[in-house]
Amino acid sequence: MLTEILIYGSVASAVYAMLAIGLSLMIGIARVMNLAHGTFYMLGAYGVFTGAVLLKLPLSAAFALSVSAVGCIAVALNRVCLRPLKGNLDAMLVMTLILALMFEEVIQLIFGPRPRPVPYFVEGRLLIFGVSVPDQRLLVVAVAAAVILGLWLFIARTRVGGAILAVAQDPEAAALMGVDSGRITLLIHFLAAFLAAAAGILVSPFLSTSPGMWLWPLVKAFTIVILGGLGSIWGSILAAVILGFSETIVSFAISSRLTELVALAILFLVIILRPSGLMGSRVGN
């Protein structure tokens, strides 16, 4: 059982980390409590379905087109819908909720309510200590690790990354130093949507795509961001690992019926016992 927990816990953690890092950047740097974040996950999956299944493009091309398109949609939404509401947190919250519900309805109108199948990026399976693991799941872990490492290098080693950190620490001081915070905000929106879409695409071959698929990932992303601490990438990764493994352990040791309850229980406990999360600032600040 230990091998299964290690393997499936890693896969779940990888997906959650990709989802939550984007949301953490969005809240911590762009200062947007984005309830439409799960929508990017869903749009990514439908994007690759459209590209690979409907337009018969190669899967790699469909992947690239889908993440780019979703990133652009997020940038456009920021300019048209969110920027005019800057400073009004309540209005932004409501606006992002409206956007999430609207996208669900639109996707349902276009693709219908039933799940749409996406082909596997890689076929086959690997036997790890006697446990049969489909290659697609191992691909999720590998891609997530590469993307997160790439993001960390981008933020830590490039000038643009430095500007992102500056805006995160003190937007006004960053502006005085000549950093265009508006552009940084747009970049954050693009990156957050890119990461969420990539997560949605990678899981779509084994989880299918459906219009309502955005809700639980959103709940889990928020749980991770709150547990990890707002604006902390490493906190998000740690929290994603905690959630991914907790769910897997509960599923194996107790009942898979209780899996979805784990995120809610963690959220409840963190808000009451440690609102600042593991490595970040207090919720509500």
Place this chain on the structure above:
Amino acid sequence: MIGRKLKRHGSGKVLVFLGLGCLLVVAAGLLGLGGQPAWAAKKELRIGLLTSFKMECGQASINAANMAAKELNAQGGVLGRKVKIFVADSESNPEKGITALKRLVEKDKVHVLAGGAMSGVVLAAMDYLKRYNIVFMSTGVSSPMIGGKVAKDYGKYKYQFRTTINALNLANAIIKDELALMVKQGYTKFAVLAEDAAWNRGLVGFLQKNIPTVGGTVVATEKFDPQTADFAPIFSKIAASGAQVAVPLLAHTDAVSFFKQYNAMKAPFRLAGFNNPGLHAQFWEKTSGAALGEVNVAWGALIRSKITDKTIPFFDDYRKEFKGAPHGCASTTYDGVMVLADAAKRAKSFKTDALIVALEGTDYVGTSGRVVFDKKTHDAKYAPEYIPFLITQWQAGGKWAILVPARFATSTYQNPPWLKK
């Protein structure tokens, strides 16, 4: 006050306004503003289809009901009236289902109700049937509680009939036909793998209790949320239990995802149970062939097989008109509408009491088999001599084979290719 106004404006003018007002009210009634006009309802047999638009069962029910209405109308209607289908969305929610039911009865003035795609909605709706004095032909729900309520309080619930299965009959078919077949192949260790939903409450316990009666043992039971997206941990647990056969009970689960994950893992057990979303000739394409090896219980005109003389024509007509094979709820809804029409013809009336008596005497050969309602539960009888259950299997090349009963069999059981005999 009124007297003073009459004096001020002149009583003649007021009377003219009052008269015009009355005319407007009458005209609005005739035109059906705020509800269907009574005169229109008298020229039609109005069937209200209460279903869930988002579910495949709902869409199939709408298609099949309209198809039945079209055929009845081509034959001159029922007792000289054209059949018209009115649809309302329950949104798979009992509260919204009741609102939709009220709209069908009060606004659309339907004469009978049909449909239902979720047991919870029909159970809630049953409490309104006596109040509205209206028959409900359930065509897409399987909770045993529905027939149980009719048996327990006939006076209150006699309005409810059902052409689709009762989960208890299904449970018997799973045990006696499907799992007995697996035991015959030499597989005796079973794991029950059930989504947690109203329709199969009781069914899990029934399987646990009765699998030993056919020579099997239950080595694991796993319940999961129908919203579950990742089945890999569940399959790993079943594999670790040593089960040779998992018995899935699926209705609201994303079955495509379920089978794709099962196939990708090459899970070391067979699947033989009840998969409602998989009751479709296109399930093979939907899963990209991942359904290979699945054994399922089916009925009705799901497979193009000569169950009755009406099965193949229905299957072909449905596929031609709706560009796809019929779903499980299609033939039960089609038969449900036809049975209602047949009862009205025999009763020579659309009145509810006469309809109930006629429905209780139904013996109608439909697309699924012979429809005869149980006197106590008002459930259609599912048995070899009435509506037969079919044990099916997806086999290589996308062939949906019938394994049992022998008179309809098109193949014998085959293991998934990654599992040894």
